[in-house]
Amino acid sequence: MSIIASRIHHDEGISDTNLRKIREDFPILSRKVHGQPLVYLDNAATAQKPQVVIDAIKQHYASNNANIHRGVHLLSQSATEAYEASRRTVQRFLHAADPSEIVFVRGATEAINLVAQSYGRKHIGAGDEIILSEMEHHSNIVPWQMLCEEKGARLRIAPINDDGELILDQFEKLLNSRTKFVSMIHVSNALGTVNPIGKLVEMAHGWNVPILVDGSQAVVHGKVDVRALDCDFYVFSGHKLYGPTGIGVLYGKHELLDAMPPYQGGGDMIRSVTFAKTTYNDLPYKFEAGTPHVAGAVGLGSAIDYVNAIGLEEIAAHEDELLFYGTEALQSVPGLRLIGTAKEKASVLSFVMEGIHPHDIGTILDRQGIAIRTGHHCTQPLMQRLGIPATARASLAVYNTRAEIDALVTGIYKVKEVFD
Amino acid sequence: MSDMMSDLGDLYQEVILEHSKHPRNFRVMEAANRKAEGYNPLCGDHYTVFVEVDDDTICDISFQGSGCAISKASASIMSQALKSKTTEQAGDLFNKFHGVVTGRDKNNVDGLGKLAAFAGVAEFPARVKCATLAWHTLQAALREKQMASTE
Ligand SMILES: Cc1ncc(COP(=O)(O)O)c(C=O)c1O
Numbered sequence: 001m002s003i004i005a006s007r008i009h010h011d012e013g014i015s016d017t018n019l020r021k022i023r024e025d026f027p028i029l030s031r032k033v034h035g036q037p038l039v040y041l042d043n044a045a046t047a048q049k050p051q052v053v054i055d056a057i058k059q060h061y062a063s064n065n066a067n068i069h070r071g072v073h074l075l076s077q078s079a080t081e082a083y084e085a086s087r088r089t090v091q092r093f094l095h096a097a098d099p100s101e102i103v104f105v106r107g108a109t110e111a112i113n114l115v116a117q118s119y120g121r122k123h124i125g126a127g128d129e130i131i132l133s134e135m136e137h138h139s140n141i142v143p144w145q146m147l148c149e150e151k152g153a154r155l156r157i158a159p160i161n162d163d164g165e166l167i168l169d170q171f172e173k174l175l176n177s178r179t180k181f182v183s184m185i186h187v188s189n190a191l192g193t194v195n196p197i198g199k200l201v202e203m204a205h206g207w208n209v210p211i212l213v214d215g216s217q218a219v220v221h222g223k224v225d226v227r228a229l230d231c232d233f234y235v236f237s238g239h240k241l242y243g244p245t246g247i248g249v250l251y252g253k254h255e256l257l258d259a260m261p262p263y264q265g266g267g268d269m270i271r272s273v274t275f276a277k278t279t280y281n282d283l284p285y286k287f288e289a290g291t292p293h294v295a296g297a298v299g300l301g302s303a304i305d306y307v308n309a310i311g312l313e314e315i316a317a318h319e320d321e322l323l324f325y326g327t328e329a330l331q332s333v334p335g336l337r338l339i340g341t342a343k344e345k346a347s348v349l350s351f352v353m354e355g356i357h358p359h360d361i362g363t364i365l366d367r368q369g370i371a372i373r374t375g376h377h378c379t380q381p382l383m384q385r386l387g388i389p390a391t392a393r394a395s396l397a398v399y400n401t402r403a404e405i406d407a408l409v410t411g412i413y414k415v416k417e418v419f420d
Numbered sequence: 421m422s423d424m425m426s427d428l429g430d431l432y433q434e435v436i437l438e439h440s441k442h443p444r445n446f447r448v449m450e451a452a453n454r455k456a457e458g459y460n461p462l463c464g465d466h467y468t469v470f471v472e473v474d475d476d477t478i479c480d481i482s483f484q485g486s487g488c489a490i491s492k493a494s495a496s497i498m499s500q501a502l503k504s505k506t507t508e509q510a511g512d513l514f515n516k517f518h519g520v521v522t523g524r525d526k527n528n529v530d531g532l533g534k535l536a537a538f539a540g541v542a543e544f545p546a547r548v549k550c551a552t553l554a555w556h557t558l559q560a561a562l563r564e565k566q567m568a569s570t571e
Contacts, residue, residue, distance in 0.1 A: 034427075358488075359463045359487075359547075359550065360432075360489045364432075367425075375464060383464070389464040389465075389486055389487075390464045414425075418428055418429075418432050418437075419432075419489075
């Protein structure tokens with residue numbers, strides 16, 4: 001991610017030769033869609049998987065599969081080791097202080113629900129306030145709404161401006177002695193806006209309020225350092241990071257996680273069980289009830305290794321360059337309006353076209369092999385704020401090329417042709 | 421032109437584009453004695469269908485709302501097709517229309533009139549819900565249910 005106005009890192013990005021190699025790492029990119037080469041621009045929904053990730057999962061089931069933390073036999077031990085090695089990979093990836101601060105979950109959605117149900121139900125009560133922003137994904141709205149309904153607490157919503165940027169002083173004004181929690185998106189999936197998390201954390205901590213950061217779209221587009229950000233919780237899904245579906249991460253500061261009650265009960269999360277009383281396991285196992293998605297964790301670890309091998313800075317530079325190129329290209333199309341024009345922005349090109357509904361744009365592009373997302377992007381309150389029912393969204397990943405942006409623009413002219 | 425463009429041409433027929441740009445009976449009806457809201461949560465299409473029914477006959481029908489070209493044209497052409505039909509005839513027509521747009525009974529377009537223009541939808545499974553939203557909403561209105569949904 002970067003500041004749009006001061007971008008252009010041509011020399012830091014990815015060379016054409018390397019880009020070709022990277023594309024070869026992703027088997028799906030060579031398939032055709034409706035007889036056309038696939039142009040996959042729906043990466044904010046989910047990213048494609050490199051062969052190494054597919055192989056790591058296959059390898060796990062083919063030669064390393066056993067239940068973890070439960071056996072003296074060799075396979076159980078090596079599966080446990082692989083699972084825990086992935087946890088350490090995630091810890092280093094987020095620069096967390098300790099592997100015990102990394103909880104494996106199903107995805108960002110489950111991570112947020114975990115915090116709302118465990119931390120939230122313990123610490124948030126009647127009359128308390130939780131601050132979110134207008135650009136949150138439904139997964140960072142509904143769990144808090146459910147908590148508010150149960151506890152009689154209420155949501156306060158930090159507004160955005162017409163460029164899709166959070167209005168910082170309005171956010172600051174919402175903080176008060178009733179504020180008990182802040183939960184905020186790092187990079188907007190619908191607009192690409194990069195929020196100034198460091199500043200938000202500082203403001204929240206000024207009121208002793210903990211903050212959760214939804215990093216689902218952020219970890220893919222730049223280096224995230226949870227200790228530098230000083231956020232209390234950080235969540236993301238593996239599948240947007242070139243990893244498998246069904247695995248995600250909750251990072252939490254040790255002292256917070258330690259004081260939280262378990263989220264689900266079951267095996268692995270206990271130390272001892274009698275019918276009279278159960279004592280819970282240490283972190284992070286206290287929050288990992290039942291057999292986890294071991295192959296998923298292994299696949300996520302290998303996805304992070306893959307991303308690190310290319311370099312997060314290189315990936316960010318490449319995507320910024322494409323974003324700049326795409327922004328200019330789309331702005332030149334008559335009747336097209338970009339939605340989300342924040343100064344700090346990453347990898348998302350959301351747009352609407354005069355007189356043409358996004359759904360029709362999506363269908364016509366699809367027939368040309370171009371996959372984009374159309375709709376409300378699980379951000380209905382944001383769409384209401386912007387006064388539009390939906391947008392068409394192209395979102396970028398490491399393997400996208402300028403030629404694909406060109407194909408998108410050509411495709412958009414075909415859309416206009418159909419409708420003229 | 422390639423198959424791709426001819427498929428698209430089948431979907432976005434002239435009459436569909438024309439109705440989507442200039443929808444007929446696109447108004448709130450004060451005299452309506454039935455009405456329902458239809459919503460497609462997947463894409464945000466949202467319509468209200470108004471009907472004035474007298475003795476099982478649809479005397480007047482109109483709609484309001486927003487959505488894609490397919491859903492809007494479908495609502496518009498439906499409203500023209502159903503004026504002064506009985507509710508039973510409307511049900512039969514929907515059955516037939518449904519068979520055509522889902523591809524279940526693709527070639528059975530006799531008697532569909534302008535609605536036959538939606539036959540191309542069968543090649544676009546993701547768009548069937550767009551073509552049928554207004555119809556589901558009408559059914560809900562006739563049954564006097566408050567909210568129709570394609571989900
Ligand atoms: C910003 C953001 N938060 C949360 C989520 C939810 O992620 P998941 O569905 O993988 O739990 C998404 C994915 O759509 C997202 O883009």
